[in-house]
Amino acid sequence: MTEALLDDAGDELAASTSDASLRRTEARSAAIEREIVADPSKFRIMTGDRPTGALHIGHYFGSLANRVRLQDAGVETIILIADYQVITDRDGTGPIRERALGMVADYLAIGIDPARSTIYAHSAVPSLNQLLLPFLSLVTDAELRRNPTVKAELEATGDRPMSGLLLTYPVHQAADILFCKANLVPVGKDQLPHLEQTRVVARRFDERYGRANPAEPVFPQAEALLSKAPTVLGLDGTKMSKTKGNVIEIGMDADITARLIKKAVTDSDRHITYDPANRPEVSNLLMLAALCTDGDPVAIADEIGDGGGGGLKRVVTEAVNSFFAPIRARRAELASDPGHLLSVLREGNARANAIGEATLDEVRQAMGMVY
Secondary structure (H helix, E strand, C coil): CCHHHHHCHHHHHHHCCCHHHHHHHHHHHHHHHHHHHHCHHHCEEEEEECCCCCCEHHHHHHHHHHHHHHHHHCCEEEEEECCHHHHHCCCCCCCHHHHHHHHHHHHHHHCCCCCCEEEEEHHHCHHHHHCHHHHHCCCCHHHHHHCHHHHHHHHHCCCCCCCHHHHCHHHHHHHHHHCCCCCEEEECHHHHHHHHHHHHHHHHHHHHHCCCCCCCCCCCCCEEEECCCCCCECCCCCECCCCCCCCCECCCCHHHHHHHHHCCCCCCCCCCCCCCCCCHHHHHHHHHHHHHHCCCHHHHHHHHCCCHHHHHHHHHHHHHHHHHHHHHHHHHHHHCCHHHHHHHHHHHHHHHHHHHHHHHHHHHHHHCCCC
């Protein structure tokens, strides 16, 4: 591999978010949806979450519901609890065991079936993490520092020095995808540079160590399945975030949900309209009600009319609590049996280890490291 190939990687990551590239990705994503209907067995999906806090309704509408849809469509689904990634930008792990088991409860409550989907934890799959060593030899320091997500995460930490784990975060994500040879990753547009970094790593590995027949690469070129879900803002009108405390957690009860929605930011105009550009906070609440009722935010706004912020919040509260009531009841039942949650996670870990060991064996063969 030439140094020019390494230098070109920054251009590849930047190109992944250009207007022309986004249009191509959107078109390909639509085509993949049609292919899933025709033959879901062609695809293996990898997705997951960091256990830095409880999953919330933004996660549900943004990604979790889509995982259930794809699972139910027959796509093999692998879900990562990214416990090692918690310490990319933190000094400790916090109540990580509690949060990891809480995620398992959330996954099962919304409809993830452990018989059809694999739920596993980073720290429980040594073969996945061992892939970091050869993968790190395929990227440069400058390339990683140019990664948009690394830069954004570093800025978010203020004056905190960049850790080696944060710097190599894109390579760890590449290992998450490639250890199981996933060929499809559900992402938002802001995550496309990470996926392109994964494609670069896969391509370089095969250029340096690949099989004699280039038509049979060791690793697939994973493709993006772009999310169609609208972004749900937090209750303060900013991005919904576990760390901001502006979220409604999936596991919260109806009373807490009502109190939080009552405090949500709106505006002084009593006539409720759906106008995302000029009334983002009001429109966000209308969209949340629409998502929970499978309705239209404009029609919901028309029904509320001059009911003001109070009327809007009553509608949203009823919609959210009605929609999540069965999920919450199921989650409470699951959370009362941590032994079952541990069993699900351990079974998923065992499955992921078998997948990872098979991939690592191929990597060793390709690198001539079989002794």
